[in-house]
Amino acid sequence: MTLCQLFLQPDAAYSCISELGELGIVQFRDLNPNVNSFQRKYVNEVRRCEEMERKLRFLETEIKKDELPIYDPEDNPDAPKPREMIDLEATFEKLDHELKEINTNADALLRNFNELTELKHNLTMTQGFFDDAEMAFTPAHNRNQRDSDDDQVQLLYEYSMISHNKLGFITGVVPRERMVAFERMLWRVCRGNVFLRQAEIPELIEDPVSGEKLHKTVFVVFFQGEQLKNRVQKICEGFRANIYPCPENPHERRELAMGVMTRLEDLTVVLSQTQDHRQRVLAATSRNLRTWQIKVKKIKAIYHTMNMFNNDVARKCLIAECWAPVSELDRIQLALRKGSEASGGGTVSSVLNRMVTREQPPTHHKLNKFTQGFQNLVDAYGVATYREINPMPFVLITFPFLFAVMFGDAGHGILVTIFALWMVLKERSLKDKWRNQEVWTIFFGGRYIILLMGIFSIYTGIIYNDVFSKSLNIFGSSWRVRFGDDTLAKHDSVMLEPTPYNYTRSGDYRQMFSGTPYPIGLDPVWQLADNKITYTNSVKMKFAIIIGITQMGFGLFLSLWNHLHFNHRHAIYLEFLPQIIFLACIFFYLIILIFYKWTSFDGSKATDAPSLLIHLINMILFSYKTDPPSAAVFYTGQKQFQTFLILLAVLCVPWMLLGKPIYRIVMNKRRANYSTVTNHAAGNDSDVEEQHQDEFHDPAEKRGVVLDADVRDTDTEDMLDDEHSHQQHHQHEVEMSEVWVEQGIHTIEYFLGCISHTASYLRLWALSLAHAQLSEVLWHMILHLGLSMNGYGGAIASFFVFMPWSSLTVFILLLMEGLSAFLHALRLHWVEFQSKFYKGEGYPFVPFSFRLLLDEAPVEA
Amino acid sequence: MEKFAITLIIFTVFWGLIGIVLPFLIPKGQNKRLIQVMLTLTSACCWLFWLCFYLHQWKPLFGPQLKRDNARIIRSLWGSEF
Numbered sequence: 029m030t031l032c033q034l035f036l037q038p039d040a041a042y043s044c045i046s047e048l049g050e051l052g053i054v055q056f057r058d059l060n061p062n063v064n065s066f067q068r069k070y071v072n073e074v075r076r077c078e079e080m081e082r083k084l085r086f087l088e089t090e091i092k093k094d095e096l097p098i099y100d101p102e103d104n105p106d107a108p109k110p111r112e113m114i115d116l117e118a119t120f121e122k123l124d125h126e127l128k129e130i131n132t133n134a135d136a137l138l139r140n141f142n143e144l145t146e147l148k149h150n151l152t153m154t155q156g157f158f159d160d161a162e163m164a165f166t167p168a169h170n171r172n173q174r175d176s177d178d179d180q181v182q183l184l185y186e187y188s189m190i191s192h193n194k195l196g197f198i199t200g201v202v203p204r205e206r207m208v209a210f211e212r213m214l215w216r217v218c219r220g221n222v223f224l225r226q227a228e229i230p231e232l233i234e235d236p237v238s239g240e241k242l243h244k245t246v247f248v249v250f251f252q253g254e255q256l257k258n259r260v261q262k263i264c265e266g267f268r269a270n271i272y273p274c275p276e277n278p279h280e281r282r283e284l285a286m287g288v289m290t291r292l293e294d295l296t297v298v299l300s301q302t303q304d305h306r307q308r309v310l311a312a313t314s315r316n317l318r319t320w321q322i323k324v325k326k327i328k329a330i331y332h333t334m335n336m337f338n339n340d341v342a343r344k345c346l347i348a349e350c351w352a353p354v355s356e357l358d359r360i361q362l363a364l365r366k367g368s369e370a371s372g373g374g375t376v377s378s379v380l381n382r383m384v385t386r387e388q389p390p391t392h393h394k395l396n397k398f399t400q401g402f403q404n405l406v407d408a409y410g411v412a413t414y415r416e417i418n419p420m421p422f423v424l425i426t427f428p429f430l431f432a433v434m435f436g437d438a439g440h441g442i443l444v445t446i447f448a449l450w451m452v453l454k455e456r457s458l459k460d461k462w463r464n465q466e467v468w469t470i471f472f473g474g475r476y477i478i479l480l481m482g483i484f485s486i487y488t489g490i491i492y493n494d495v496f497s498k499s500l501n502i503f504g505s506s507w508r509v510r511f512g513d514d515t516l517a518k519h520d521s522v523m524l525e526p527t528p529y530n531y532t533r534s535g536d537y538r539q540m541f542s543g544t545p546y547p548i549g550l551d552p553v554w555q556l557a558d559n560k561i562t563y564t565n566s567v568k569m570k571f572a573i574i575i576g577i578t579q580m581g582f583g584l585f586l587s588l589w590n591h592l593h594f595n596h597r598h599a600i601y602l603e604f605l606p607q608i609i610f611l612a613c614i615f616f617y618l619i620i621l622i623f624y625k626w627t628s629f630d631g632s633k634a635t636d637a638p639s640l641l642i643h644l645i646n647m648i649l650f651s652y653k654t655d656p657p658s659a660a661v662f663y664t665g666q667k668q669f670q671t672f673l674i675l676l677a678v679l680c681v682p683w684m685l686l687g688k689p690i691y692r693i694v695m696n697k698r699r700a701n702y703s704t705v706t707n708h709a710a711g712n713d714s715d716v717e718e719q720h721q722d723e724f725h726d727p728a729e730k731r732g733v734v735l736d737a738d739v740r741d742t743d744t745e746d747m748l749d750d751e752h753s754h755q756q757h758h759q760h761e762v763e764m765s766e767v768w769v770e771q772g773i774h775t776i777e778y779f780l781g782c783i784s785h786t787a788s789y790l791r792l793w794a795l796s797l798a799h800a801q802l803s804e805v806l807w808h809m810i811l812h813l814g815l816s817m818n819g820y821g822g823a824i825a826s827f828f829v830f831m832p833w834s835s836l837t838v839f840i841l842l843l844m845e846g847l848s849a850f851l852h853a854l855r856l857h858w859v860e861f862q863s864k865f866y867k868g869e870g871y872p873f874v875p876f877s878f879r880l881l882l883d884e885a886p887v888e889a
Numbered sequence: 890m891e892k893f894a895i896t897l898i899i900f901t902v903f904w905g906l907i908g909i910v911l912p913f914l915i916p917k918g919q920n921k922r923l924i925q926v927m928l929t930l931t932s933a934c935c936w937l938f939w940l941c942f943y944l945h946q947w948k949p950l951f952g953p954q955l956k957r958d959n960a961r962i963i964r965s966l967w968g969s970e971f
Contacts, residue, residue, distance in 0.1 A: 399923070421923055425930040433938070487935060491942055506946075507953060508971060509964040516957050524952035542971045544892040545946035548939070553963070557953030567945040574941060575934075623944070630948035637950055 029389035029414065029873070030357075034348040035379040036337070037368070041346050044367030044378050045330045045876075046107040051363050052877025055351045055390060059338040068335040076117060077328035083120040084321055090127055091310050091317065101319045107326035107878070109371075116320065123313060130306045137302060141295045142236035143270070144288055146201045146244070150272045151285045153227040153246035154199050158278060196257050197250045202269035203235075204228060204243040210267050214249065217259050223250040236270070326878055333876055351389055351873065357382075388414050392873035399424065401477045409858045410868025417590050419857075419866055426579060426861070427853055428480035433575070434795035434849035435481070437803055438489025439496035440841055445482030451475040481850075491549040492564075492796070496837075497803035499555035506546050507553040510538040521558060526631035541631075561797070568793040570622050576789025576860065577615045580782070583864030584608050590865055602687030606680035607778060607864075613677040615786060617670075618644060624663075638662045647674060685775040689767045696764075777863070785860040791852050799845050806836055893947060900939055908932025 032054075036044055048054050060068065091098060108116065202210055207226060214222055225248045232241040247269075249260050264271050275281050338347040352360055361380055368377040391412050395403055402424045412418050435441070451458060452475050462468045471478070493499040511522055528543030545551070554560045584607055591599045621640055629637040639658040646652060646659060647670045654660045661667060814822065814829030862868070874880075909932075912925035955963065 396920075421926045422930060424923075425927055425934065429931075429934045488938065491938055505967060506971075508967055508969055509955070509960045510969055511960060511964070516960055519957065521954055521956050522960050523954040526949040526952040540952060541949065543890070544896070545943055547896050547943075549942055551946060553953050553955075556955055556959045556963070558956065559951070559954045563949075563951070563953070567942055570945070571938065571941040575937065578937070626944040626947065628948075629950065631950055631952070634950040 029351055029392060030354050031383040031385045031387070031389070032350050032352050032357075032360075033381040033383050034346075034350065034364070035343075035381070036346045036348060037371075037378060038344070038346060040368045040371040040378055041334060041337070042110055042330060043371040044364050045333050046326070047363040047367040047370075048360065049107065049326065049329060049333075049876055049878045051359060052875050052879055053353060053356045054360060055873055055875050056333055056336050057349045057351070058336040059347070059349055060336060065335075069337075069339055070331045070335050073113075073331045074328060074335070076113070077324055077331065080117060080120050080324050081321075081328070083124045084317065084324065087120075087123060087127065087310075087313050088317060090131075091314050094307065094310055096307075096310055096314050098314050098317055101322065104878075105319045105322050107330060108323050113327055116323065120320075123309070126309060127306070130302060130309070134299070134302050134306070137295060137299050138234075138239075139236040141292070141299060142234045144292050144295065145233060146236070146270055147272045148285070148288050148292065149229045149233070149244075150199050150201055150246050150274065151281060151288065153229075154248055154274050155278075155281060155285070156227065157225050157248050158281075195250050195252055197248055197274070198257070198260055198264065198271055199246065199248050199274040200264055200269045200271040201229070201233075201244045201246055202264075202267055204245050206267050206269075207245045207247075210247075210263070210269065213263050213267070214260065217263060218251065218256055221251065222256060222260060224248070225250075237268075322882060325881060329876070329878065329881055349383070350876075353392055388870065390414070390873035391870035393418055393420070398476050401474050402427070404473075405477070405854065405857075407872065409862065410866070411870045411872045413867045413870045415593070416867055416870075417586050417593070417865065419586070419862060422582070422586075423857055423861075424480075427857055428477065428484045430575070430792065430853040430856055431481045431849050432484035432488040433571075433792045434852060435485045435799060435846065436488045436492045436796045437494045437496065437799060437841075438486050439494075440803075440837070441482050441485030441487075441489050443482075443838075443842060444478060444485060444846065448475055448479035448482050452479055481846075492800070493546075493550040493552060493555070494800060494803070497800065497807045499550070499552040501552040503547050505551050505553045506542040506544055507551060508540055508542075510540050523559075524553075526634070528630075531632035564800075565793065565797070568796055569790060570626075572789045572792035573786060574619055574622065575792070576786055576856075577611070577619055579789075579856075579861050580785060580864055581608070581611055581616070583861050584611065587865030598688070598691050602691060603684060603774075606684040606687070610677045610680040610779065611782060613673040613680075614644075614648075615782065617673055636660075636662075650674070681775065681779060684778070685771060688771050689764070692762075692767050693764065781863060785863075788860055789856065791856070795845075795849055795852060799841065799849070802841055802845065803837075806833060806841070810836065897943070900943075901936065904932040904936035904939075908936070 034044075065071065088098070211224055211226075214224060227246050229244045229246060233244050234241050235244075251257055251260055261271070275284060334346070336348070340347050357380070364378045364380060391414050393403055393412075399420060403418075403420045405427065406412075406418070406420050406423055432441070451472055455475075458472060489495060490500075507524055509522075509524065515522065524540040525538060526541050528539055528541045530537040530539075550564065554563060557563070584604065587607075588600065588604045591597075591604060618640065621638075621643065625638060625640060636657045638660070642659045650671065652661060652667050810829055810833045814826035816822075817825045908929045912928050915921050915924050915928075
């Protein structure tokens with residue numbers, strides 16, 4: 029990773045950045061951190077981009093409203109040239125304007141349409157009222173058919189004829205639910221001096237103002253006089269009734285009605301045409317929408333990046349600083365050349381200049397879709413310091429393995445593997461589905477992790493001989509029952525003889541164990557045994573300790589690799605050696621004891637078998653009793669050898685505690701001596717030059733002395749900037765007290781950690797026990813109930829019992845236990861494994877990449 | 890005793906082939922090192938796991954404790970001979 033300076037021509041800058049964005053391997057630094065975002069050079073362009081995005085969002089909502097499909101572009105459209113941006117802006121403006129116009133017109137037309145519909149109903153109904161009134165004055169022989177309504181209308185008519193006062197009327201339409209309140213209000217306010225007739229409109233009508241469909245009622249209010257008229261009008265306004273003028277003359281009414289009908293027909297045609305036009309516009313837009321969105325995003329990203337550059341007025345160019353991997357420099361040069369040519373073949377192409385710096389570069393790992401998930405797991409704890417070893421390739425296998433040790437059921441493993449296989453094989457189609465569901469994206473993102481976890485779980489399930497809490501007997505058990513009926517009749521439970529040869533003097537001995545263990549995994553006989561847990565506890569705990577110590581030792585060797593890489597010779601002798609010796613003396617010795625116990629003690633010596641835990645404790649306490657046989661010495665020379673080991677281990681503590689600080693002190697003194705010597709020799713030379721001389725005298729040592737985290741692979745041997753070497757001068761004088769404290773913390777952390785981390789690995793045993801027991805509970809309490817019943821009842825019971833068993837298996841055993849084992853395996857890696865070698869103080873390399881930009885933005889499905 | 894040794898050798902050779910020999914046969918490519926690391930680690934972990942369970946059962950310090958009915962069933966199902 030190297031820091032580069034780019035000198036870009038202002039005309040060529042845009043296309044160069046576009047090419048670099050497509051390449052995606054360069055991380056730009058912000059050279060104007062103190063500048064407000066509103067004061068930056070390209071703020072106007074960014075603003076224009078955002079305006080375009082707003083218009084595109086509006087278009088998208090309109091398209092979605094009409095439920096038209098949006099086409100995804102197959103290929104990746106390039107970032108358009110600056111001139112194209114103006115064209116895009118014009119297009120969007122035109123579309124935006126057009127669509128808004130269509131919308132307003134459609135709204136106005138719709139409102140008109142609704143009003144006319146109401147008017148039509150109004151006229152029809154009032155026509156009915158007045159017809160009734162007229163019918164009341166037909167010849168006398170029809171009077172028998174009168175009913176109360178007609179009475180009223182007749183009275184009205186007569187009254188109006190008599191009084192010669194014109195009865196005024198108002199017709200209108202009001203929502204049905206308000207009719208009763210309306211009537212009551214009219215009655216109260218006008219003191220009963222108005223006459224209301226109403227008729228319901230049978231179909232739903234869209235209200236012109238609110239746009240929702242309601243049931244409405246047509247009403248006619250008859251009144252006399254101006255005052256009442258005003259009151260009625262006010263009430264109508266209050267109840268938001270729509271008033272329509274209705275001519276008194278039936279002839280006029282009929283004309284008006286016909287006019288309304290024709291207008292309605294015209295409006296229907298116009299409305300449908302407007303809708304068609306809108307659909308056409310939106311369909312045309314939907315084809316290009318995604319491409320435009322990608323283009324605008326790219327333009328905006330380019331201008332954001334250009335805002336980070338330094339505009340050098342004197343040299344008339346833009347200066348950019350970026351981090352780039354050394355191996356990709358050729359490709360970057362090529363991209364720059366392409367960009368310069370594309371922007372009109374300027375005379376001077378852009379220049380890339382490598383810079384030297386003491387700053388820590390970002391950490392860049394080359395990943396693919398498989399390793400990305402595991403790298404995320406590691407990075408969640410801390411991004412690797414620049415150039416230190418990446419634990420991910422090892423975590424890739426050990427994490428699923430430790431998960432499987434805790435999960436350990438082949439049946440559950442098969443289910444998990446099937447789920448993960450489905451996700452992996454259907455990757456392409458599932459990638460963009462359900463992007464808004466966070467839980468799903470987490471599972472999908474970790475599909476390779478889950479796949480490996482499932483495969484390892486099948487293996488550990490076979491070794492534990494546990495398939496949905498049942499054991500498989502493939503190779504034939506190594507145990508046989510050789511008890512006679514009389515023995516079985518006497519005792520409720522019997523224990524089989526573990527020694528495969530006759531060690532007793534008596535003839536009662538019967539061989540029940542074949543002497544050869546079951547080839548793969550746990551013998552199936554244990555599934556039926558009452559003391560299964562006691563037996564498996566022993567092996568699981570021993571295995572947990574063995575794998576834990578092995579993993580921690582492996583971590584220490586990785587730290588050795590780190591030291592070798594950074595050329596910290598001193599750290600190898602002063603840190604790695606005491607650490608590994610301590611681990612070996614106590615814990616590798618423990619592993620050897622475990623293997624010794626496995627191979628040397630059999631059933632005949634069961635009571636004399638040593639308890640390794642007691643022996644470990646006694647070893648540290650230097651106490652060697654002979655009292656219980658399990659604590660007595662079991663090989664000659666044990667006491668002396670163990671004492672030697674403990675003394676060696678104890679020696680390691682001050683070795684690690686004092687070694688490094690003393691080394692530092694010695695180094696500082698040597699440095700001080702050197703600089704005083706050169707000071708005298710050079711006379712009035714500046715500080716800088718001395719440092720140059722100093723460096724060139726001792727290049728190998730220089731690297732080793734500077735604080736560990738600072739050494740990196742930038743080409744510091746070639747050139748040294750003035751300011752940078754000045755910084756280095758200060759770094760030599762580091763606080764000694766800080767070194768002492770830091771080393772003290774590291775020492776305590778390591779030595780105490782060794783013991784506590786070893787015990788921490790016992791969670792592998794604990795969780796596998798819990799899983800096995802939960803599985804067995806589900807079997808005995810649920811599935812067994814159905815399967816143990818006979819006959820047809822048993823068949824039905826089995827059917828019904830399967831649902832709770834399967835759902836509990838999935839939710840408790842797969843999901844909950846799976847999550848738990850995942851968490852614990854992750855903790856074991858983050859704390860117990862990585863604390864042996866991993867610093868994790870880096871920051872990630874986030875390149876300027878269009879692909880990353882477009883992937884991140886969630887596509888709203 | 891012989892059967893014990895044979896099984897031990899078979900499995901050690903099996904995982905040894907996967908973990909030590911196979912990595913040399915991986916074709917050159919971008920992921921060669923990664924696959925080699927994966928194979929070695931997998932075979933080491935799996936072999937160690939198998940070995941611990943195998944050794945633990947070789948010289949058991951106590952036998953399974955069976956209920957009377959289970960013992961009878963096993964005796965009739967599996968017989969009394971090895």
